[in-house]
Amino acid sequence: MTQRQASRPRYCSVKIPADNFHPDDTALLQARPSIEFMENYTLSLSGLGRSFGSTRAVDNVSLDIPSGQFVGVIGRSGAGKSTLLRLINRLIEPTTGKISFGDRDITALKGRDLRNWRRDCAMIFQQFNLVDRLDVLTNVLVGRLADHGFVSSMAMRFTDAERTIAIRALDRLDLAPFALQRAGTLSGGQQQRVAIARALVQNPRIMLADEPIASLDPGNATRVMEALRSINREDGLTVLVNLHTLDTAREYCHRIVAMRDGRVMFDGSALQLTDDVVRDIYGSDGLAEFNEAVTSTAARVRVPA
Amino acid sequence: MTSLSLSPAVQAFEAAYAVARARSRATWALTTLGLLVLFFASSYLSDFFKITQVTLSDGSRAERWIIPAGLPRLGEYLEKTMPSLSWANLGADLGSWFWAWRTWAVLLVETILIAFMATVFGVVGGFLLSFPAARNLAPNKWILWFTRRFLEIARTVPDLVWALIFVFSFGIGPLAGVMAIALHCIGALGKLYSEANENIDMRPLDGIKAAGGTWAQQIRFGAVPQVLPNIISYTLLRFEINVRSSSIIGYVGAGGLGQEFRTAVSLQEYTDLSALFVIIFATVMLIDYGSEKLRHRFIGLGVR
Numbered sequence: 001m002t003q004r005q006a007s008r009p010r011y012c013s014v015k016i017p018a019d020n021f022h023p024d025d026t027a028l029l030q031a032r033p034s035i036e037f038m039e040n041y042t043l044s045l046s047g048l049g050r051s052f053g054s055t056r057a058v059d060n061v062s063l064d065i066p067s068g069q070f071v072g073v074i075g076r077s078g079a080g081k082s083t084l085l086r087l088i089n090r091l092i093e094p095t096t097g098k099i100s101f102g103d104r105d106i107t108a109l110k111g112r113d114l115r116n117w118r119r120d121c122a123m124i125f126q127q128f129n130l131v132d133r134l135d136v137l138t139n140v141l142v143g144r145l146a147d148h149g150f151v152s153s154m155a156m157r158f159t160d161a162e163r164t165i166a167i168r169a170l171d172r173l174d175l176a177p178f179a180l181q182r183a184g185t186l187s188g189g190q191q192q193r194v195a196i197a198r199a200l201v202q203n204p205r206i207m208l209a210d211e212p213i214a215s216l217d218p219g220n221a222t223r224v225m226e227a228l229r230s231i232n233r234e235d236g237l238t239v240l241v242n243l244h245t246l247d248t249a250r251e252y253c254h255r256i257v258a259m260r261d262g263r264v265m266f267d268g269s270a271l272q273l274t275d276d277v278v279r280d281i282y283g284s285d286g287l288a289e290f291n292e293a294v295t296s297t298a299a300r301v302r303v304p305a
Numbered sequence: 306m307t308s309l310s311l312s313p314a315v316q317a318f319e320a321a322y323a324v325a326r327a328r329s330r331a332t333w334a335l336t337t338l339g340l341l342v343l344f345f346a347s348s349y350l351s352d353f354f355k356i357t358q359v360t361l362s363d364g365s366r367a368e369r370w371i372i373p374a375g376l377p378r379l380g381e382y383l384e385k386t387m388p389s390l391s392w393a394n395l396g397a398d399l400g401s402w403f404w405a406w407r408t409w410a411v412l413l414v415e416t417i418l419i420a421f422m423a424t425v426f427g428v429v430g431g432f433l434l435s436f437p438a439a440r441n442l443a444p445n446k447w448i449l450w451f452t453r454r455f456l457e458i459a460r461t462v463p464d465l466v467w468a469l470i471f472v473f474s475f476g477i478g479p480l481a482g483v484m485a486i487a488l489h490c491i492g493a494l495g496k497l498y499s500e501a502n503e504n505i506d507m508r509p510l511d512g513i514k515a516a517g518g519t520w521a522q523q524i525r526f527g528a529v530p531q532v533l534p535n536i537i538s539y540t541l542l543r544f545e546i547n548v549r550s551s552s553i554i555g556y557v558g559a560g561g562l563g564q565e566f567r568t569a570v571s572l573q574e575y576t577d578l579s580a581l582f583v584i585i586f587a588t589v590m591l592i593d594y595g596s597e598k599l600r601h602r603f604i605g606l607g608v609r
Contacts, residue, residue, distance in 0.1 A: 089515055119517035129512030133530040142526055146517030153522045195512070202516055 040067045041102035043088070043206060043238065048097035049262075050083055057083040059262035060097070067205070070232045070239045072253030074246065076282050080262040081242040085208045088240070089121050090114060119146035121206035122199030126214045128191040132184030136175065136194050139183045140166040143201035162201075169197040173227060189220025196227050207231060209241040213248065225252050246278065386579035403580050409565065413584060415479055416561035419554070420547035422483045427490025427547070428540050431456075434491065435498030436524050442502055444520055452495075460492025464550050468559040479560030486550050494543055501535040502528060537603045541596035548592055552585045 043065040050058045058080045065071055073081045086092040088099060090106070099106040101117075109117050122143070130139045141158050144166070152158075158166075170176045173193040178186060183194060192212055199207060209228060213221035229252055232239045243249045249256050250270040258266035258273070258281040265281050266273065311319070348354065355371040388402040403409070434452050436442050443449035467485035475481050510527035518526065555563025562581060569577035 091511065091515060115517040115519065117517075118515055123512075123515040125508065125512060125515075127508050129508040129515075131509040131512075131527055131530050133533075134526070138526075142513050142518065143516050145513065145519075145522045145526070148522070150519075150521060153519075154525055156525070198512070198516065 041205070042066050044100050045088070046098050046100075048084075048087060048094055048099060050087055050092060051095050056262045058087060058094075061259075061262075061264055062097075063257065063264065063267070065238060065240065067238055068232070068236050070229070070252060070254045071241070072249035072256045073240065073242045073259060074244075074249050074256060074281065075259035075265075077244075079259040081259055082210055083262075084259065085123070085210050085240065085242060088206075089118050089123055089208060091118075091123075115146050119143075119202045120204050121208055122202045122204035123208040123210065124192065124195045124199055124212050126211040128188070128195045130183040130191055130194055130198075132182065134183060135180050136170065136183050136186070137163065137166055137179040139194055140170060140197045140201055143198040146202070165201050166197070169200040170194070172200070173197050187220070189216050189223060192216060192220070192224050193227060196224070196231070200231070204237060206238045206240065209239065211242045211244060214244055221248070228252070246273075249273075382575075385575040386582075388576045388579060402576055405565070405577070409562065409581070409584060412555075412562045412565060413588065416551045416555075416563075417548060417588070419479050419482045419486065419551040419559075419561050420544060423486035423490055423551065424540065424544045424547050426483070426487035427494050427543065428536075430487070430491035431494030431496075431498055432536065434495040435502055436528065438495055438499040439502035441505070441507060442524065442528060456492045456495040456499075458492070459488050460496060462489070464489035465554060465557060468554045469557050472558045477558040477560075482551055482554045482559030482561055485554060485559055486547050489550070490543060490547060493546075494539060497539045498532065498536055501532045501539070505531040534603060538600050541600050545589060545592050545596060548589055549585070552588075 043063075045061055045063045048058060048061045049056060061080075061084060073084060075081050083092055087094050088106075090109070094107060097107075106117060131142070138156065141162060144158060144162050145153055148158075167176055167179055170179055173196060175190060175193055175197065178190065178194075183191060186194065195212075207228065212228070213224050216224060225248060228239050228241060231237050241253070243253075250273065253270065256266065256268065256270055256273055257264055258277070260281055260283070266277050352371065356368050357371045357374050358366050359369045359374045361367050388398065390398045390402070434456060437444065437448045438452040438456055440449065443452075464485045467488050468481055471481035471484045475484070505528055509531070510523040513523045513527050551561045551563075553563045553566065555561040555565070556567050558564065562585065565581055566578070568574070569581065
């Protein structure tokens, strides 16, 4: 465990005088190693399933997601996309099947190990899931809670080093000026970026994004997707994102997984996702023509990659 | 009807609407009937319609409904508690009305302190128990069941009864009063707080859980900030209630002004009763005023 932690990527590139901090803190602040040092663990789902009553929300899903991939999960509402993501970080318990990361069995984790796993695969949500009444900085510091004991977290006490990490994460997403505002006073797009900052300070290896742009306007949607892309490219994080919009999926994802009625219907690149496949996934009930642009939330002006 | 042709969907709606209307009207009628029956049954049982004998001014006896028969006696009682005050001699009159003011002042301070201590214990206990007692936050159904039953017992037994028990076990004095009111207060506040907890938005807690937070961390960071204004508001309200409780609890020997009430009632010192009532009324009014100011400040209505 400790060896693994030592080799995890860090997100701070500026050195802080060491004598100001506890030894643990200086470890936190060390410069981020380059991507080559990251272990190449694969996230594997095998025969994963979850039933709610008689409905099979996720039905026998098997996927191998190598480290560093940007995967988009598409499908219509109720196809099981959300459940799939929540199964991965065990916010929902699977009824059948197995999740593993490298040689670790994720489905068997309990207590502290489970919480550490959740820290390692950060999640962002459609509704941001921030605490509106707390300031932005504290919301970001929530990402550090997995490494906190009972007393310090009940007192809401964080170290200077942690605050430094949090404010840097906010700055990376252009949100440093809002650090002391209540999270509830920010716009949707800003809140989603606060959520991404919270995810970043978790030092995760995987980023799960559950319809992160579904309640955002096109401009904000683009900023959020660009942030996810930069996390994927610069930090080498695996990104798994649920999307409603096909053109966004085509634009950003290396690989697209399509679900229908809890099953994986398609798994391939954007190019392989033809109109026929799309019609099959969405089952465009009687709609003669399926227009991708109608569902789009991406801004037309594309930021060059 | 007219020849207006309605689409089948609208016709289906009309039919369903008529059924829904009829059902809600029936429910309303039944509820009203039930409440009326309950009302008359309880007024009969409580002797509301009792006919009593009264002596008229000419000495003859007559049958009267108990309410008009009793009202003059109420007036008589209130009249006895009125002190004799005159403008010419106001200072001395007030002095003789509040003749025991030294004792009463000390007891008033004791009363407020009992209420304060009891509120502190009640808030701490109620706050801690309100999370396992909230349906959406309880870690499992057994903990939910046990905390809820404990809170129910604590608040169902009136604080006067708790005071009797504690006076018996810990002796006469304010300690018994603090414990009695605190226990009742834990039950009452725990229930109120837990209802506030049940109305929170669970999404922030999900966010904290997904970041690897424990149950306690989810509560501390996700739930507490959401319920804090409610908690402050309920707490200040409860403090007022506790001052009222602690002013009567001395009746059974648990400290505070209540013991003077008992003496006044048993020695038939009617003007003392009104003096004590004025003292408590003024105190509660002051606390009410102060806590309202505080409450508005906390929920952001006050002038900054």
